[in-house]
Amino acid sequence: MKKIFLTGASSGIGKAIAMALTEQGHEVWGTSRDASRLPNISRLHPVGFDLSDPRSIEAAFNSALAQAGHFDVVINNAGAGHFGPAENLSAETIANQFQLLVFGHVQLMQLALAAMRAREHGLIINVTSLASRLPVPFMAAYNAAKAAMAAFTMSIQLELPDSRVRIIDLQPGDICTEFNSAVDKRAQHDSRYEAEVAKTWVMVERNMAAAPKPELVAGHVLKFIDQASPPPRVTVGDTFQSKLAPFIFRFLPQRVRIWGLKKYYGL
């Protein structure tokens, strides 16, 4: 039995991970901004947690740690996106994305590392996104924040002293969750973008509806928590998004990458 701290356990990928882990007999401290949204299942300990507030991150982790005694695994999963033209994005939207997806995730990773240092053992899974490498149009701050978190994760993988603490950068492609319904679409945009924004949103919704279920990600997590040497980075999604597209992308000149992504989104 492992003790696991999991953010964003109320919905989508996090909820599927929470269900899979507790079914296997693991104890999960699962977070939400509203603990009543968490599934009412045994071995799931509800934790209130808001990524937009650094004090909430620290208090939530420390009180869960005091209850658990230690964590074998910390899963940095919670997050949300925005949608609108990069040209018109407000500084507030950009800052909010970076608070949630970079500063909040880094803060939790550092808390987890400090807690794991004493035992020199543990696994941290940072859920970033395939969007860190293959950006989605009109999600510039989200793409950039996920790319920053992926780079931060790789940097820490380079630096970590020899120990049995491992970190995985888990990059989902499209996974069918509630993610789109929480997307912040308040960005002001001028008429030049209207048609393209609408067209891309249709594509984004269509991709999400056709995407694999979050249980696919949960299945990978179940596998990783038992591996002595899990992969440092893994992409999870359908075969095209998780295998073919990143492979082909690697060898293309930037001009062709941009052309290909525009074609993919119908722009």
Ligand SMILES: NC(=O)c1ccc[n+]([C@@H]2O[C@H](COP(=O)([O-])OP(=O)(O)OC[C@H]3O[C@@H](n4cnc5c(N)ncnc54)[C@H](OP(=O)(O)O)[C@@H]3O)[C@@H](O)[C@H]2O)c1
């Ligand atoms: N679905 C995809 O296609 C996809 C692809 C690549 C990466 N991802 C990443 O996977 C992670 C999970 O997304 P999902 O698809 O499962 O979305 P989801 O169904 O919308 O779930 C998001 C989770 O994050 C929590 N959350 C949102 N904002 C938060 C905040 N400010 N503070 C604390 N918790 C917050 C939500 O909890 P409450 O609202 O209850 O607080 C919820 O449990 C995210 O990091 C997302 O960027 C998703």
